[in-house]
Amino acid sequence: MVSLSRLRRAATALLVMGTLLALIMPAAADARPASAACLGTASQKVDVAFAGSTGRAAAAEKACAKKPNILVVMTDDQALADVKYMPNVRKLLAQKGTQFTNAIDSFPLCCPARATFITGQYAHNHGVVGNFWPYGWYGMKDRGNILPAWLQKSGYTTALIGKWLNGYGSLDEHGEIPKGFDTWRGLLDVSAYDYYNYVMNQDGKLRTWGDADFARNLVKMAYLQVKPGFPRPGLTDVLGLANTLFKPGYWGTEEEKNYSPDVTGTVTEGLIKDQAKAKKPFFVWWAPSASHREDVATTVLGRPGRDPRPPKRYEELVKKYQLPKPPSFNEADMSGKAKKLGQTLPLLTQAKQDQLQLDYEGRIGSLLAVDDHVAKMVKLLKKTNQMKNTVIVFVSDNGWLQGEHRVPGDKFLPYEESLKVPFILAGPGVPVDRTVGVQVSNVDFAATLLQIAGAKAGRTQDGIPLIPVARNEKKTAPRALGIEAPSPLFLNDTLPQQWDQPYTGVRTADWKFVEWKTGETELYDLKKDPYEINNVVGDPANAAIKARLQGRMKKLTSCKGKSCTMKP
Ligand SMILES: [Ca+2]
Numbered sequence: 001m002v003s004l005s006r007l008r009r010a011a012t013a014l015l016v017m018g019t020l021l022a023l024i025m026p027a028a029a030d031a032r033p034a035s036a037a038c039l040g041t042a043s044q045k046v047d048v049a050f051a052g053s054t055g056r057a058a059a060a061e062k063a064c065a066k067k068p069n070i071l072v073v074m075t076d077d078q079a080l081a082d083v084k085y086m087p088n089v090r091k092l093l094a095q096k097g098t099q100f101t102n103a104i105d106s107f108p109l110c111c112p113a114r115a116t117f118i119t120g121q122y123a124h125n126h127g128v129v130g131n132f133w134p135y136g137w138y139g140m141k142d143r144g145n146i147l148p149a150w151l152q153k154s155g156y157t158t159a160l161i162g163k164w165l166n167g168y169g170s171l172d173e174h175g176e177i178p179k180g181f182d183t184w185r186g187l188l189d190v191s192a193y194d195y196y197n198y199v200m201n202q203d204g205k206l207r208t209w210g211d212a213d214f215a216r217n218l219v220k221m222a223y224l225q226v227k228p229g230f231p232r233p234g235l236t237d238v239l240g241l242a243n244t245l246f247k248p249g250y251w252g253t254e255e256e257k258n259y260s261p262d263v264t265g266t267v268t269e270g271l272i273k274d275q276a277k278a279k280k281p282f283f284v285w286w287a288p289s290a291s292h293r294e295d296v297a298t299t300v301l302g303r304p305g306r307d308p309r310p311p312k313r314y315e316e317l318v319k320k321y322q323l324p325k326p327p328s329f330n331e332a333d334m335s336g337k338a339k340k341l342g343q344t345l346p347l348l349t350q351a352k353q354d355q356l357q358l359d360y361e362g363r364i365g366s367l368l369a370v371d372d373h374v375a376k377m378v379k380l381l382k383k384t385n386q387m388k389n390t391v392i393v394f395v396s397d398n399g400w401l402q403g404e405h406r407v408p409g410d411k412f413l414p415y416e417e418s419l420k421v422p423f424i425l426a427g428p429g430v431p432v433d434r435t436v437g438v439q440v441s442n443v444d445f446a447a448t449l450l451q452i453a454g455a456k457a458g459r460t461q462d463g464i465p466l467i468p469v470a471r472n473e474k475k476t477a478p479r480a481l482g483i484e485a486p487s488p489l490f491l492n493d494t495l496p497q498q499w500d501q502p503y504t505g506v507r508t509a510d511w512k513f514v515e516w517k518t519g520e521t522e523l524y525d526l527k528k529d530p531y532e533i534n535n536v537v538g539d540p541a542n543a544a545i546k547a548r549l550q551g552r553m554k555k556l557t558s559c560k561g562k563s564c565t566m567k568p
Contacts, residue, residue, distance in 0.1 A: 066281070066389065067154070067155060067156070067281040067453055067454055068281060068389050068390060068391050068427060068428055068429070068452060068453070069275070069281045069282045069283070069284075069386060069389055069390040069391070070151070070156075070281075070282070070283045070284070070390070070391050070393065070449060070452060070453060071272070071282075071284050071286070071377065071381075071390055071391070071392045071393070072283075072284070072285040072286065072287075072393045072395070072449075073286050073288075073370070073374060073377075073392070073393065073394045073395070074114075074117070074162075074285065074286070074287045074395050074396065074397060075288060075290055075291060075367065075370055075394075075395075075396045075397075075422075076110065076163060076287070076288070076289055076290065076291065076292040076396065076397055077110070077291055077292045077293070077396065077397070077398060077399070077400045077411060078290075078291050078363075078367060078396035078399070078400065078421070078422065079396075079399050079400040079402070079417055079420070080101075080103075080396075080399060080417075080420040080421060080422050081324060081417075082291070082363070082364065082367055082422075083422045083424075085321065085364050085367065085368065085371075086367055086368070086370070086371040086374070087371065088371045088372070088374045088375040088378070089370075089371055089374050089394055089422075089424065092374060092375060092378045092426070093374065093378075093392055093394050093424045093426040094424050094426075095432075095433050096426045096432055096433070097392070097424055097425050097426025097427065097430045097431070097432060097433075097434075098424070098425050098426070098430050098431050098432075098434040098435075098436055098470040099422075099423075099424045099434070099435050099436070100423040100424070100425075100436045100438075100440050100466070100470075101435055101436065101437050102420070102436075102437050102438060102439045102440065102509075103395075103420065103421050103422070103423035103439075103440045103441070103442070104419040104420055104421065104439065104440075104441055104442070104481060104483070104507060105397070105398045105399065105418075105419050105420075105421050105441070105442045105483075106122055106123065106441050106442055106443050106481065106482055106483055106484060107122075107123045107129070107483070107484055107485055108398040108399060108411045108412060108413070108414075108418045108419050108483075108485075109130070109131060109398060109411055109412050109485065109489070110131060110165075110166055110292075110397055110398065110411075111128055111130065111131040111135065111136050111137070111165050111166035111167075112126075112128050112129060112130070112131075112135075112485075113397040113398045113442060114164075114165050114166075114397050115127075115128035115140060115165060116442050116443055116445075116446075117147070117395075117397070117442060117445055117446065118146040118147045118148065118446065119145075119146060119147070119446065119459050120147070120443060120444075120445070120446030120447050120450075120457060120459065120461040120462060120463055121443065121459060121460070121461070121462045122443055122462050122482055122484065122556075122559065122564065123484055123486070124484060124486065124557055124558065125459075125460075125462060125560055126140065126141075126459075127139070127140065127141050128140050128165070129484075129485075129486050129487045130232070130487045130489065131166040131167070131225065131489070132166075132167070132225040132226070132232045132233070133167070133225060133226050133227060133228060133229075133230055133232070135487070136165065136166045136167035136225060136226060137164065137165035137166055137167045137168045137226075138167050138171055138226050140165065142459075143178065143179065144178070144179030144180065145458045145459055146178075146179070146180055146458075147180075147446050147449065147450070148160070148178075148180035148181055148283060148285070149179050149180030149458065150180075150450065150455050150456060150457055150458050151180075151283045151449070151450075151453055151455050152180050152181075152182065152283075153455070153456075154453055154454065154455035154456065155280055155281065156280065156281050156282060156283045156453065156455075157182050157183075157275065157278060157280045157281070157282045157283070158180060158181050158182050158183070158282070158283045158284075158285075159181060159182060159183035159184070159185070159271050159282070159283070159284045159285065160178075160181055160183075160184060160185060160186055160285045160287065161185040161264050161267050161268045161271065161284070161285070161286050161287065162185070162186075162187055162192075162264045162285075162286055162287035162288050162289065163186075163187050163192045163287045163288070163289055163292075164178070164186045164187070164192075164287070166189055166225070167189050167222060167225055167226040168186055168187075168188060168189050168192075169186065169187075169188030169189055169199070169201060169219060169222075170188060170189045170190070170219055170220075170222030170223050170225070170226050171223070171226045173188070173216070173219050173220065173223075174188075174201065174206060175188055175201045177201070177203065177204055183203065183271060184201060184202070184203050184204070185200055185201070185202055185203075185264070185267055186200065186201045187199070187200050187201075187260075187264075187289070188200070188201060188206075188219045188222075189219070189222040189225075189226075190218050190219070190221055190222040190295055190296055191215045191216075191218040191219050191222075192289055193218075193289055193292055193293065193294050193295045193296070193308075194210070194214075194215065194218055194252060194260070194294055194295075194296070194297055195259055195260045195261070195289060195294060195308055195309050195366070196209070196210045196252055196253060196254045196255065196258045196259065196260070196309075197209065197210030197211050197214045197215040197218065197252035197253060197258075198210065198215050198218070198260055199215050199216060199218075199219055209258040209260070209263060210252050210253045210254075210255065210258050211252040211253045214246075214250070214251075214252035214253075215252070217245040217246060218296055220241075220245055221238075221241060221242065221245060221296055221300075224237055224238060224241060231491050232489075232490050232491040233490075234490075238300060239300070242296070242300050242301060246301055248301075251297040251301060251303040252297065254309070256311070256312045256313075259311045259312070259369065260288065260289050260290075261288040261289060261290045261311070261366055261369040261370055261373070262311060262369055262372075262373070264286060264287075264288050264289075265286065265288065265369070265370070265372075265373030265376070265377075266373075268284060268286040268373070268377065269373070269376055269377060269380055271284055272284060272377060272380055272381065272384070272386070273380060273384060275386070276384035276385070276386060281389075281453075283449075283453070286373075286377075288366075288369075288370055288373075289308070289366075290308070290363075290366035290367055290369060290370050291308060291362075291363040291364075291366045291367050291400075292308065293307050293308055293359070293409070294307055294308045294309070305358060305362075306358045306359060306361055306362030306365075307355075307358070307359045307362055308359075308362045308363065308366050309362055309365075309366075310361065310362050310364070310365020310366055310368070310369075311365060311366070311368070311369045314365040314368050314369070315365070317365070317368075318361040318362070318364055318365040318368075319361060321360060321361055321364045322357070322360075323353075323356050323357045323360040323402065323403065324402075325403065326404060326531055327531045327533060328404040328405055328415075328531040328532060328533055329403045329404055330347055330348045330353070330403055330406055331404070331405045331406055331533065332347075334405070334406065336522065336533075336534060336535030337405065337522065337535065338501065338503075338516045338518065338520045338522070339518070339520065340498060340499055340501050340516075340518070341405070341406075341413075341499045343498075344497075344498040344499045345405070345406040345407060345408075345499055346406065347406060348403060348406055348408060352408050353403065355408075356402050356403050356408065356409065359402070359409060360402060363400075374394070377392075378392070387427075388428060389428060390427050390428075391425060391426070391427035391428060391429070391430065391452050392424075392425070392426045392427055393423075393424070393425055393445075393449070394422060394423070394424040394426075395421060395422060395423050395424070395442075395445065396421045396422055397421070398411045398418065398419075398421060399411060399416075399417050399418045399419055399420050399421055400417060400418065401413060401415060401417045401418050402417075404417050404531075405532070407499070410497070410499075410500070412485060412489055412500045413499065413500070414483050414485070414503055414505050414512070414514045414522075415532055416526075416530070416531075416532060419483060419507070421442065423440065423445070425448070425466070425467075425470065429452065429467060430467065430470060431470050431471055434470060436469060436470055436473050437473070438469060438473050438476050438478070438509075439478070439479065439481060439507065439508070439509050440466055440469065440481075441463060441481045441482075442463075443461075443462045443463035443481075443482075443564065444463035444464050444465070444466050445463070445466075446461065446463065447461045447463045447464055447465045447466075448463075448465045448466040448467060450465070451465035451467055452467065460560055460561040461561065462559065462560065462561060462564040463564070464565060477567070478508065478509055478567065478568050479508075479565060479566065479567070479568065480506050480507070480508050480549070480552040480556065480566050480567065480568045481506065481507050481508070481556075482504070482505075482506060482553070482556030482557060482559065482564070483503075483504070483505040483506065483507055483512075483514070484503075484504045484505070484556075484557055485500075485502055485503055485504075486502050486504060486517075486557075487502055488500055488501050488502050501516060501517065501518070502516070502517040503515060503516045503517065504553055504556075504557045505553060506549050506552045506553040506556055507526075508549070508568035509526075509568065510525065510526055510527050510568070511523065511524065511525060511526060511545060511549060511568075512524045512526055512532070513537075513546065513549035513550060513553060515550065515553065521537045521546070521550075522535045522537055523535060523536050523537035523542060523545070523546055523549070524536070552566060552568070
């Protein structure tokens with residue numbers, strides 16, 4: 001039987017069951033050819049390519065026929081602060097490229113965020129405002145009109161290895177090959193979150209790792225989140241199905257060779273190697289499960305210990321990593337936050353804090369595995385003479401709260417640790433050893449990749465290309481950026497994770513304003529109060545700033561394309 005004592009973790013597991021995708025870019029006209037080879041060798045040509053003078057850009061395009069390869073490494077639920085424990089990412093990517101230290105996610109949840117990555121649009125435009133039916137991968141409209149397809153159309157060979165948008169493969173326990181991919185290695189939901197037992201769709205053919213029955217049952221579990229006409233699953237649904245599919249106290253096999261971030265990393269390396277002699281440029285997107293929780297086995301089935309599990313080679317090492325405890329950790333006074341948060345987030349018990357520490361060790365361990373493969377990929381790109389023509393992107397789909405404001409592990413909420421994501425670019429045309437502090441958003445990422453590729457968007461882009469920002473931060477006009485979670489994570493209010501309630505908001509370099517669907521509001525002075533402890537919305541001195549931000553927020557929640565770019 002499933003242990004009911006783990007209900008709270010089970011609720012968290014539900015959260016895990018739905019997570020990923022999307023991104024857009026404003027004008028197709030913005031997408032000027034920015035050949036990687038050219039970008040790497042002549043900054044003048046880069047200027048021409050990005051500057052916008054049509055004739056000169058056309059000349060540059062002709063001169064620089066070869067487009068750069070693009071390798072995207074997208075981790076899952078990685079907090080920005082975790083990058084400090086990834087030495088290869090720092091040395092080989094950040095120091096060799098440009099690191100954005102103030103990049104935020106417009107909707108910090110797996111599926112809406114990944115939908116933004118592949119569309120370049122805010123969630124209110126791409127429509128994926130949740131992980132579960134009627135949202136998720138199968139709820140996305142115009143699913144073939146996405147970044148990989150645009151890149152493919154402009155001459156790229158495209159590949160995905162790892163986690164796709166939430167729900168993928170669970171509708172028919174198989175999954176299709178999404179439009180826009182030449183090579184497909186998608187992990188089926190929710191087996192994608194198990195680090196040793198999972199199912200992959202390899203160009204249409206299924207392959208399993210670990211215990212095949214256990215892995216296939218994980219996929220069956222995910223049906224709850226994609227079942228047409230079925231409301232978002234409640235705890236009873238989850239536990240009921242789990243009881244029919246799994247034996248108590250058994251959590252699949254745990255063989256070192258099957259560690260998912262290593263397996264998907266190795267598959268990615270094989271694909272990169274295969275591209276060495278290719279005439280066409282490649283777009284390879286590696287989306288390892290790290291550092292996402294392992295959901296079903298832990299939250300629902302009660303496996304004790306670290307969540308996720310680190311690779312065996314780092315089981316001892318990770319003990320040295322101490323859970324960060326910023327001033328907002330286990331926040332003493334929640335009276336300034338929305339009432340629902342105060343009601344549903346009690347002070348963290350010592351047992352909960354101990355579990356957060358264990359989970360932190362596992363999370364960092366899983367990211368160390370990613371870091372190992374980043375080094376291998378860079379080495380391979382150099383060895384195969386592709387490095388100088390490859391732009392590498394390192395990014396997480398959303399951030400992670402682990403004890404801040406009493407949240408026992410979650411994203412979704414509008415607080416900094418949840419919103420902020422690592423975003424690093426390295427390669428031809430990208431400034432070297434540069435740190436950019438200007439605020440950017442995940443709505444900008446697709447626009448950026450399209451510009452690098454000289455490809456056209458098939459959807460109106462809500463963001464702006466970030467190469468010019470990297471090259472001249474000071475000339476970048478400050479923006480008010482939208483944040484939005486217009487639908488609750490779960491519909492069933494009896495679930496433990498009730499704090500994941502709908503809100504919209506706006507963030508500027510100095511301020512954050514959030515309005516919950518209840519009408520409650522929060523305002524933080526990010527310069528004076530970076531940990532968001534003091535909600536100053538009621539201070540008469542802030543009436544003007546509140547009114548201005550509320551106005552911006554209203555426009556941002558319905559903006560489209562260029563109207564999404566607005567002053568703070
Ligand atoms: Ca995620």
